Amino acid sequence: MAGYILRRLLQAIPVLLGTTFLIYFMVFAMPGDPLLALFGDKTPNPALLERLRQEYHLDQPFIVQYFLYLGGIFRGDFGTSFSGEAVSDILARTFPVTIRLAIMALIIEFVGGVLIGLVSGLRKGKLFDASALVVSLIFISLPIFVIAFVAQYIFGIQLGWARTTVSTGAPIQDLILPAFVLASISFAQLIRLTRASVIETQGLDFVRTAYGKGLSRRRIIPVHILRNSLIPVVTYAATDFGVLLVGATVTEGIFNVPGVGRTLYQAIIRGEGPTVVSFVTVMVLIYLAVNLVVDLLYGLLDPRIRYVK
């Protein structure tokens, strides 16, 4: 087990090197001079421009810039943004907000999706099931910003239950509405996935045998039907965590959440290599960690896989 985790962590190294290199290259290859763009319409002092160029190593060839950046990371230095703030500070300020938002969304979609999916699957073809399917179809087909605006209008303006924008520090109560919006799409997918999985499991031989053994329906549903149906659902939900982190950009924009999405978007526009690459690096790290957790979780849920490793 420990050996397996170690191997997976070692595998992360080439992945990280590759992604950082690619991202760094793409930012480098973006058209336009990022420093000139900073000054807008004004013509900058050539001496100042030269000093800034040296400070940000922009006068060096691409490969040197990349290795300077990489060397910095190993010393714990993620570089400096054009506004003079250390990138590590920006990371520390934004990532907790987005992670909090993503975890809240994940909990909402998982609990809601699995419960509704389970009831739907057990009552296949009944009224509850039909309504759940229609509602989930609506959520799947609507773009997230439409859902966000409608939610803002109904819950924020008409009912006044929540703020339409998130205040500084992003307290949990402010994040509830954006979390629901963020959860809505995967939530609908989870309902359908759970439902299909429950229907399939219900018809399996071992469920009939469980009845034959004299077990009650109240025991069979959680122990034999839900437990087995969860295997694909958990895998989906866990991978979805990574998607939620990245996919938060639109939602963060609409609700003015001071998270990763907004900051990253601005950094890309400004062509701030170190900032963009650092953000992406952390995202890749989280992705890899989540994937590892998913694989370990999979083994926990399904003993057939546990023993193959």
Add this chain to the structure above:
Amino acid sequence: MSDPTTQNVKPLLEIKDLQVGFQTTGGIVPAVRGVDLTLMPGQTLAIVGESGSGKSTTAHAIINLLPGPGRITGGSITFDGKELIGLGSKQMESIRGREIGFVPQDPMSNLNPVWSIGFQVEETIRANGIASGRKNVRAHAIQVLKEAGLQDADKRLKQFPHQFSGGMRQRVLIGIGLSSRPKLLIADEPTSALDVTVQRRILDHLETLTRDIGTAVLFITHDLGLAAERAEQLVVMYKGKIVEAGPSKEILENPVHPYTQRLVAAAPSLASRRIQSATHATATHALSDLEYAPTKVTEGVDLIAAAEERVEKAPAVKRPDAIVVRDLTKVYKIRGQGKGSSGEVIASDKVNFSVEKGTTTALVGESGSGKSTVAKMILRLEDPTSGSILIDGTDVAPLKGKALLDLRRRMQPVFQDPYGSLDPLRNIGNTISEPLQVHKVGDRTARKERVFELLDQVSLPKSLITRYPNELSGGQRQRVAIARALALKPDVVVLDEAVSALDVLVQAQILKLLADLQAELELTYLFITHDLAVVRVIADNVCVMQQGKIVEAATTDQVFDSPQEQYTKELLNAIPGAGITLGV
């Protein structure tokens, strides 16, 4: 049951005019149409019939385990004086497992793969109130499993179903079914998915257990030989109705209904016994009582007649070898379960045999004996580790690319599962003509002609050409698989358990078809099977495999008449019907 004291005993289970239907969009389709049966305490009764006869539906109706759209539409089921039809779910739960045990058909799919064996036994014990408290429940679970024949139960409690073999899983299921000492055990084809030798051991064990506990058994099977061997009373079902019922001996000796006659004629287990008894007619006249005049069969297939016909048609001259296998070895490397350990499994160990052109050689063994590995290597679906395979004198082991494709043309497989081996998204015409397209044989019209010809050869109507596999029965699908194999006019057909998944009647038809095709097209068959009973009617020569080695090779008659190896004798004894002594 001739004991006079039992005459006054009330029946344990009494079914009267049971009607079961399946709700469909087009109304209720009846599956069981007026079944009556009576089972006395401690008795064993077998319901025999082909799939779709309603035998399993009847059994499931007793404990209300009918699948979703199934409904009991009439009749009564009295168990131990109580009416079972219309019982609430709570009352039914207290009867299931506690008073009526249930052993399902397929051990592979009837244990939940995500829970340990111990967990699944313990939850049964707890649910039926047999024991309480962690330690007591565990101790009881170990005892139940030991009774069922798992000697190291205490160590294996934490293991999961996939770490058990099929036979072991079925023992676990039998243990679960008998854990609360029920008055009745419903065993729904408990061993159809297992090797014959394992089947024999498990049924022997089940018999001893139920006799000791005094449990009555309702035994569901499609094999008349097996039913007759295991049950005192037989009920033969056909299309939802009972066509014949009575003591097993009487039914076997004198089947009255034409359907029962067809079953008797088609059961390979009985056929092989009858051939056996015919060759020893004078010595064992007791067994020959089993024989009945083939003229009685008005429709269907008589396996003996088919087998005799095969032998008569066979020319006596020695023909060249179509397949020669020399020192064929296959070693699989496996990753061990422990820390980084790895090992080797020798699936095929220096296997030697040859098959004469136009004849059938059967490769017989239990699962894991390596017989399928040998078949795969001959088909070049697996590369041999060492050794050579000569097809018509040329070594095919090193062939690659075009030469391999040409080889494939002369050698075709038919696999066990007719559900899995046909692409559900291709219609029958396309399925059969696919090999022709791959090998660029003829143009469109010529290929279509050939497909019609092939359908005719396997006795399927031409109209099937536009149908899809899910619209066909198992037997029809296997015919399609055979037609596809014959499309390229191969010399050699490798039949890997080609009839094992089929009902006896269908099995008999397919065996007959194979024999006819062989005579007509001069085909060479390599027949892979675990069932010696089938071998008796189809094969000229037999190679018995055990643990990757051929332990005995001889003509079919020699193997059946004077088996040399202990293992072969075991296989022979495992053929159901061995214990039937009639006319005594």
